[in-house]
Amino acid sequence: MAITCGIDWAENHHDVALVDEAGQLVAKRRVNDDAEGYRQLLGMLAEAGDSLQDPIPVAVETARGLLFACLRATGRKVYSINPMAVARYRERYRVGRAKSDHADAMALANILRTDADVHRPLPADSELAQAVSVLARAQQDAVWNRAQLNNQLRSHLKQYFPAALAAFQVRGVGLDSREARTVLSAAPDPATAARLTRTQLRSLLRKSGRQRNIDTWTDRLKSVFTSDCLRQLPLVEEAIGRQTAALVLQLDAACQAADDLAAAAAEAFAQHPDNEIISSFPGIGPLTGARVLGEIGDNRSRFRDARALKAYAGAAPITVASGKSHAVHHRRVKNQRLAAAGYVWIFGALPSPQVKEQYDRRRARGDRHTAAMRNLFNRLLGCLHHCLATRQNFDPAKAFPALATTAGPAAT
Numbered sequence: 199m200a201i202t203c204g205i206d207w208a209e210n211h212h213d214v215a216l217v218d219e220a221g222q223l224v225a226k227r228r229v230n231d232d233a234e235g236y237r238q239l240l241g242m243l244a245e246a247g248d249s250l251q252d253p254i255p256v257a258v259e260t261a262r263g264l265l266f267a268c269l270r271a272t273g274r275k276v277y278s279i280n281p282m283a284v285a286r287y288r289e290r291y292r293v294g295r296a297k298s299d300h301a302d303a304m305a306l307a308n309i310l311r312t313d314a315d316v317h318r319p320l321p322a323d324s325e326l327a328q329a330v331s332v333l334a335r336a337q338q339d340a341v342w343n344r345a346q347l348n349n350q351l352r353s354h355l356k357q358y359f360p361a362a363l364a365a366f367q368v369r370g371v372g373l374d375s376r377e378a379r380t381v382l383s384a385a386p387d388p389a390t391a392a393r394l395t396r397t398q399l400r401s402l403l404r405k406s407g408r409q410r411n412i413d414t415w416t417d418r419l420k421s422v423f424t425s426d427c428l429r430q431l432p433l434v435e436e437a438i439g440r441q442t443a444a445l446v447l448q449l450d451a452a453c454q455a456a457d458d459l460a461a462a463a464a465e466a467f468a469q470h471p472d473n474e475i476i477s478s479f480p481g482i483g484p485l486t487g488a489r490v491l492g493e494i495g496d497n498r499s500r501f502r503d504a505r506a507l508k509a510y511a512g513a514a515p516i517t518v519a520s521g522k523s524h525a526v527h528h529r530r531v532k533n534q535r536l537a538a539a540g541y542v543w544i545f546g547a548l549p550s551p552q553v554k555e556q557y558d559r560r561r562a563r564g565d566r567h568t569a570a571m572r573n574l575f576n577r578l579l580g581c582l583h584h585c586l587a588t589r590q591n592f593d594p595a596k597a598f599p600a601l602a603t604t605a606g607p608a609a610t
Contacts, residue, residue, distance in 0.1 A: 204306025481547025
């Protein structure tokens with residue numbers, strides 16, 4: 199008798215339901231999110247026939263937390279079902295919009311019973327690959343948080359301190375630079391900044407780590423901070439400056455976190471066996487490589503073919519056809535983290551002659567910049583899938599054979 203398990207996740211407890219191949223409830227229970235609850239869950243599964251040779255598959259909506267990490271460590275198949283799919287499945291049996299935690303657990307178990315083949319279990323990635331994924335995602339979150347704080351600080355300074363924007367929003371330097379954070383920490387308002395002497399400015403620039411053009415920067419900052427500009431009332435200006443100091447502290451912490459996590463992710467990525475293959479691709483450095491590996495994992499059976507990987511990353515187009523209408527769009531439902539890493543990857547690969555020539559060809563055919571970048575991402579993802587499957591490094595002559603032929607003597 200085939201048994202499937204559904205678990206409706208909550209913060210402090212989980213509702214568990216086991217159903218047989220006919221959809222009949224075998225057992226149900228509410229377990230706590232702790233070691234005792236995990237033991238109770240394993241006991242339920244064992245009573246229903248769970249074994250190491252034939253583990254009972256489990257379906258969840260949100261596969262996070264210690265309990266699910268321990269379930270995955272047992273080697274059983276754990277399926278993370280999209281909440282929208284669960285909601286549609288619930289409507290197959292209930293049109294009155296009734297809802298309960300036990301009913302959701304039953305729905306999850308029945309989804310596995312009837313449609314397990316159309317859902318994919320969570321990948322059985324190695325421990326090192328999972329560690330790379332954690333570090334790469336944390337670093338990406340820190341980068342996004344840094345950008346958000348940077349934009350918040352820019353909008354804040356525009357209200358009372360435009361000289362700071364003129365001083366630090368220049369080519370190669372921004373408000374999240376070490377120079378800007380160091381100076382704004384010491385002088386968060388226009389009055390304090392205007393009183394800074396050249397000696398103090400030099401000291402702050404050296405403290406920030408700048409070693410070149412210190413005198414040039416000192417003269418420029420002194421000129422900008424003492425220039426005539428609109429000002430808030432003195433007490434209001436001082437109060438806003440306090441707020442600026444707090445924002446700079448948050449931005450400084452976000453920048454430090456992003457740098458530390460980048461170093462940790464690159465270090466973990468360097469230890470992985472796939473490091474050499476992924477790093478052989480143009481445009482992929484240690485951090486981008488960690489992000490790519492963290493999202494695709496090292497379980498090579500996760501994607502049936504290169505097309506599945508391209509669809510997962512959002513690089514493959516999607517066709518919408520109905521009646522006489524036929525349209526091709528870019529994918530919006532995708533792994534946003536992998537798509538973001540892919541844009542950085544292709545942007546860094548553009549200096550490569552073969553990549554740049556392919557980009558120019560797509561642009562000449564009428565593609566916009568983003569469409570041409572997606573086309574390159576699509577092609578290189580297919581190459582990556584092939585290289586990882588065959589354990590070989592990237593070869594531009596094989597990746598762009600038409601371009602290599604055109605550039606060869608036979609074409610002349």
